[in-house]
Amino acid sequence: MTRVLPELPDLPVRSVLDEIGEELDRNGTTVLVAPPGTGKTTLVPPALAERGLRVAVAEPRRLATRAAAARMAELLGEQVGDRVGYAVRGERRSSANTRVEVVTSGLLVRRLQSDPELSGVDVVMLDECHERHLDADLLLALLLDARGGLRPDLRVLAASATVAGDRLANLLGEDTPAPIVQAHGQTHPVGTSHIAPLRKESTENTVARAVRTALDEQHGDVLAFLPGAREIARTRDLLAGESDVDVLPLHGRLPTGEQDTALQQGKRRRVVLSTAVAESSLTVPGVRAVVDSGLSRVSRMDHRRGLSGLVTVRAPQAITEQRAGRAGREGPGHAYRCWPEHEHSALARYPEPEIRTAELTRLALELACWGTPDGSALRWWDAPPAGPLAAGQAVLTALGALDASGAVTARGQRMVELGLHPRLSRALLDGSARAGRRTAAEVVALLDDDGLARDTELATALRKLRGKGPGSQRWRREVRRLEGMVSAPKDPPDAGDEAAVVALAHPERLARRRSPRSRTYLMSGGTAVELPRSEVREDPSGMPTSEGLAGSEWLAIAIAERDPNRAHGFVRLAARADQQLAEQTAPGLLSDTDEIDWHDGDVRARTVRRLGSIVLSDKALETPPADALRAALLEGLRTEGLELLHWDADARQLRQRLAFLHRTFGDPWPTTGEADLLAAAETWLEPELSAAAGRTDLERIDAGTALRRLLPWPQAGRLDELAPDRIEVPSGARVRLDYSGEQPALPVRVQEVFGWTSVPTIAEGRVAVLMRLLDPAGRPAAVTGDLESFWSNGYRQVRAELRGQYPKHSWPENPLTASPSRPGRSG
Secondary structure, eight states, rough: OOOTTTTTTOOGGGGGGHHHHHHHHHEEEEEOOOOOTTSSSHHHHHHHHHHHHOOOEESSSHHHHHHHHHHHHHTTTTOOTTEEEEEEETTOOOTOOOOOOEEEHHHHHHHHOOOTTTTTEEEEEEEEGGGOOOOHHHHHHHHHHHHHTTOOOOOOEEESSSSSSHHHHHHOSSSSSSEEEEOOOOOOEEEEOOOOOOOOOOHHHHHHHHHHHHHHHHHHHEEEESSSHHHHHHHHHHHTTOOEEEEEEOTTSSOOOHHHHTTTTOOSSSEEEGGGGGGSSSOTEEEEEEEEEOEEEEEEETTTTTEEEEEEEEHOOOOOHHHHGGGSSSEEEEESSSGGGGGGGGSSSSSOOGGGTOHHHHHHHHHHHHOOOTSSSSSSSSOOOHHHHHHHHHHHHTTBBBOSSSSSSHHHHHHHHHHOHHHHHHHHHHHHHOOHHHHHHHHHHHHTGGOOOOOHHHHHHHHHHHHTTTTHHHHHHHHHHHTTTOOOOSSSSOOOOHHHHHHHOOGGGGGESSSSTEEEEEETTTTTOOOOOOOOOOOOSSSBBSGGGGGGGGEEEEEEOOOOSSEEEEEEEEEEEEEHHHHHGGGGEEEEEEEEEEEEEEEEEEEEETTTTTTEEEOOOOSHHHHHHHHHHHHHHHHHHHGGGGGHHHHHHHHHHHHHHHHOOOOTTTTSSSSHHHHHHHHHHTTTHHOOOSSSHHHHHHHHHHHHGOOOOTTGGHHHHHSSEEEEEEEEEEEEBBSSSSSEEEEEGGGGTTOOOOOOTTTTTTEEEEEEEETTOOOOEESSOOOOIIIIIIHOOOOOOOOHTTTOOOOOOOOOSOOOOOOTTTO
């Protein structure tokens, strides 16, 4: 039996500390389900260390990593770096006495890649598994794989506040599920109220209103959750008038000192405005009221546009429960939810796993280094989706990190060692050779911590960081670290080519302005982005000047995000560039192609030089290849229709006659609908297509002559017999049949068919012609399919109506015995 550590507080998880240790000894893997405030983050690791184990605790965020280590060291009465230490990228505090080290999930993945046996570690505790961060999911998969091979003795403890324990236990277990240990939370009750937004009220105003209510109704400090730093700043301004209250921000972009201040109870009452960093493993002391905006900001990848974006979404129920639980850690509390109560049940239950929504280039490199490029050899909560993973592999191949077979190259190994996103690794390595180590390190440090950028123009953002702007100390520390990781070139370049470093990281974001006065740019990847209006400088007359980012024809865009409500993205950080820089930094995107297509109503033949989707030059092509020209002409016909050809009355009549024969007899008589004729255009339009070069030539093609090529052999000889163009009527005239309707019709004046007793038939007598009888002026007088009935009945009414109108024409009482007459003759 392991002794209970006397220096640890009496939190609910103490009752299961021995059970956790025994299950890990017996099974190697265990799931700990414990609500917020039970002490799982701060009590379990020291208790495991007391059993003689060396413990690595994986946290999803840097802020939580430092805070957890500080809290454990405080409980032990020691300084951080003694028995409890921590490590985040670029910073480590530990010693030979360290038995518990808190690290970020991403950093532990790096250690595991460089040392698959994870030497010096006996147990890994994965904290806050339910948050489903990409690094945490990957770390769990790699740890389970290591246990199955090199380190069967490595213990893995997965701890979570809200996760479905059974699913996690099945994942951790091999033949049988891993044991689940549960620690029940404290009994401090937490009430809930809903403060719904007023009509057109902003999130910040609703939260500020709820904070004031909490200050009036509750005791203790208030913790308010907002989606991001911008909302925190606005809400802080709204609460600036509150007396006797300290309003403090808390988010990952703050300097360490300001973060520590927000995590320490002060002399006055506090309102802590926090992002998601305070949802789980962090403890904010003194809090007895929580205000929840109900919103979270998450990264989403738009694979079609090639842009990732921070999207504000509704927080799922599991997250809102965690947030509310923060009010009950030290005593009875209350949670104020800024949405209507009836909407709560419609919220999603759990967060969307990041692996389903994120850009996967970095994951693809980690998997390739582990020896399973598609990840199929690993056990996942959710396997990486094939499409985004393949897209990430394509990026790595273009960067030289993977070879044609998908294996990691020496360059790829170097990128992994740098611990950066592969794009930033490439920018640091190649940028150092082009722009110098210092410039490359400065730009990469900013791109890797984009919260440091308060300005859209990169040069301005760097100038402020080189001074004493917000975050400059953290930035300088990272610059020094990065600068020391790359060797200096033999012939140092002229430093300062900041745009080139950006372009090396994101060649697909090289962009060219669409027009001289436009704020919209087309990126080489094919996506349009827009600069903020603040980047447009105007002279006194209102004309744009060359100053500001909008005054540059070319940009190297460092950060561009998508807006789900707009057709294009927007630029958050960019540097001025030019075409020469674009071509030098992205030679793989350059192409010279001959393009022959149908454009704006005619054939366009040109030689085009492009950088990705950006047209650099466009020259006319004098002699386009025949097959490409033919394809363009056919495209024109499909686009504009067959009316592009010359159709006289005879051609239209032939088309209608063929359609009639196909309806009546079927094959081999051809169909002549638009789609059918277009599909067979290369057959019936030869040789005219071969001789054509553009729209004018198409308009000269005699469609009737060409159409006769579709006549079937030997049936073609019976065309005039089966579907005659004209029929001779009693007057002796040959009248053209009308085949435009479903039934062929004969438009003829009444006087010309005196004496006819039956309508003519065509198509071997199968089809009776519809008689469309006209008055002397050629206007419709009657329509009939039965002449005998018409002469007996309908003719009398026609005669009565028209006789007075056309007195010079013959209107006999008995049309069957009257002589027919042609137009113009009087009877």
